[in-house]
Amino acid sequence: MYGSALIAALVLAGCTAQSAPSSTASEAPSALFDRPAADAQPGGKTTVYSNGRNAFSLPAANLNDAERTRFVVGNSFFKRNWVQAPASTTARDGLGPHFLARSCAGCHVQDGRAQPPDFHNPLAPQPFAGLLMRLSVPGTDAHGGPKHEPVYGDQFNTMGVNGVKGEGTLTLSYETIPGQYADGTAYALEKPIYHLTDLGYGPMAADVMVSPRIAPQVIGLGLLEAIAESDILANAKAQAATAGTIKGQPNYVWDAYGERMMLGRFGWKANVASVAHQSSAAFLGDIGITSKRFPHQTCTPAQKDCLEAPTGNAKGKNGVEIEDYVLDEVIFYQSTLAPAARRNAQDEQVLRGESLFHAAQCAQCHRPSYRTSETLFPSLSSKALSGQDITPYTDLLLHDMGPALADGRPDFAANGQQWRTPPLWGIGLLPAVNNHQRLLHDGRARGVAEAILWHGGEAEPAREQFRHMPAPDRAALVQFVESL
Template identity: 60%
Template sequence: MLLTATLGLLLAAPLHAAETSPPPGELTGGATTVWVDGKNAFSLPAANLSDEERTRFAIGNSFFKRNWVEAPASTKVRDGLGPHFIARSCGGCHALDGRGRPPEVKGGRHEQPVGLLMRLSVPGVADPHEGVLPEPTYGGQFNNAAVQGVRPEGEVTLRTTPVRGRFADGSRYTLQQPVYGFRQLAYGPMSPKVLVSPRVAPQLMGIGLLEAIAEADILQNAADQAASPGPIKGQVNRVWDAVAQKEMVGRFGWKANVASIAHQTAGAFRGDIGITSVWAPGEGCTPVQKDCLQASSGGHGGAFEIDQPTLEDVVFYQAVLAPVARRQIKDPQVRQGQALFEQAGCASCHRPSYTTHQGPNPSMSSPTLNGQTIWPYTDLLLHDMGPGLADGRPDFAASGSQWKTPALWGIGLIQAVNGHTRLLHDGRANGVLEAVLWHGGEAQAAQQQVLQMSRAQRAALVKFVESL
């Protein structure tokens, strides 16, 4: 079932043998770390997996990357697509286990997004298990594709407006503020109070290690910031986890609105592909969408469209995707950039290191992830990033201007894997420096320090971040 390219990767995970005592931070995932670059940099299993675990990784990889088809079909293990969807596979959004991007202009028109989705909600009392109140006609997510006999919900539009500024040395820069909209809406207008949040699909390497960070460490991050002087005051997002059936600390999603990889995976199967499971039942058709409701009543006759063992294999696959070792760690420019990163206060939110513990769902992870010293550069907390980045859409405890600190490891390889350098929650930033320039709110002081840096210092800062 595996793609040919993946078969050749499964044994390609030994640690570099030339250095017996690597510098601190070079082994980003401890013993799980792999030494690789190029297009497959995010797609390797943890280096310390057993042979049995590598087999399970291969099975999960197959179901993650292969397309699902409409039901009923002769391929029973992969049917059930839709009725509404935005992608036909997990890999459709996370190409090569990497990062999505905003739509591009082709032939004078913006293509329809795949690796970027549009969250929808309206103000009001949120569903305690969903964290938001879905838009009444189009639900919690806008889907621009559909199976035969069902109308796609519509099309996404995008325009940008320039945001100009200059550094202290006189160098000018121009950022692009995205403005999203909708057209050809199939089921009538949206609520005039609709709240819209574009979210780009992030790269997946190392997420099992992020899941294995103890909740106590995340809570301590918030306590330490609360007790420290200055504007950095990160907050925990507490969210409902469908797998554990309890409230937990959120750590995934751009607003830390998901607590576990298992919940995130089930939700993405249903929301992005239209594949139901025990943790995410129901197709998500709203009462207005009669064709969607009619289509959802066929196919599997109400049964879940991905069985539990397969779903757990897909979760396992993601959990053991290995982080990549740092590059050029001894380069003088990288070292200069690291000093500037710390001087600007970036490490206050982008906490460098943790020691992992057992995650919440050990049957869908590996014990080899436990007890590792890892270097993801995140505090997994929500921070107010100011009006420039605000989407105005609350999500559980997250406000409309708060975003979770993203992990920085692997950021320098997005270009090699996915052919672009789009960063931030909606991909608006083209590269590390633009991402920094968008920082506001709690991060305003750090952004101001970067504005004062010379061209050479800015280049060193970017090179350091891209080495992670």
């Protein structure tokens, strides 16, 4: 059933994981930080060895041949553009009516992280793919999630298919925030200011809440899903029992696949519980593709042209625009994208930076390691992800990050100042994969140091420790993070 031609195509596409080196450097003494023996392999046996443009686009190294074929199929539908209906390409028609991108890869370029438009002229229209604006008004929906803005829905989609207006234009300007390290070295942060103009369907609600979200890299998602819920809750319990400001909280959210409230693991506010839900919701919200769990377009009653637009070829697709098996392959693809091995893990400066990272209490939120569960999400994951010793550097909890990063918009249990701790694995590969290193939920930070300097709230003491370090120590800590 799984022919050699497809496996050969996978090899030619550069999608096979490189084998591990025949010999590896010895680990530093584990007594230093209780470092797992496989720390240089963030994904355990799923880890791949690549540090170039395709470093985020490789399948888990321990997939079998049948799973590699599924990976290829999912990759195809993740990266290729959808088209407007009606079209002769019935397998990929149904784009819009409103949309942000024509494919998943339109935001997650090379399976990596998007960046905000790099313009400083607030009057110039700017590209929007990869940066979306969540919308809501006070109150909650039927499942306790954000209540959609009544005219524009839950996100601001700037593009529309032929005959349908885009919802408006995004422009972006910056406010410079000057600062200084304790040793007198000056720095400047850039605070983004968003302008939603040329609104296609009239004014938004006066009490609208707007939250920017950058598309993150999508490596290791299945491994994060395979972390036992008890381990994540143990993080919150341990932090609650520890002196200091770090007090993470779980977010429980509605999952369309589990059809129940589940522990949030994904999204900038831990507002999504499963890779399956995340993928299906993104197909609908970002591309306008309906599916079994999300069968209705997001057009609001005020958007008459959107409501009247033709849909994709639903005949033979159970009434929706993407067939179940195709969507399952895309979910499988995203679940099995592998983390890449660390670089220079035994470098003296990296080891010194690791010590400083722990001393500054960064690891309280960015918990280094887990062993994944043997029980995976039914039918959509691979046994290759179970029982793996992984080092994602996250607690998957919500933390109050202070007013400087606040969006003021609640999302299930998350309040307007809380954000999920993002995993750090792969952070040092962003320049190679995406030609930038824009970090945080909206991409405002231009590198690791700026990301740390934006930390406030619970993380303010850790930020201040970093700010008071001498320059060589700051450089070593950043070098450690970039080795992950």
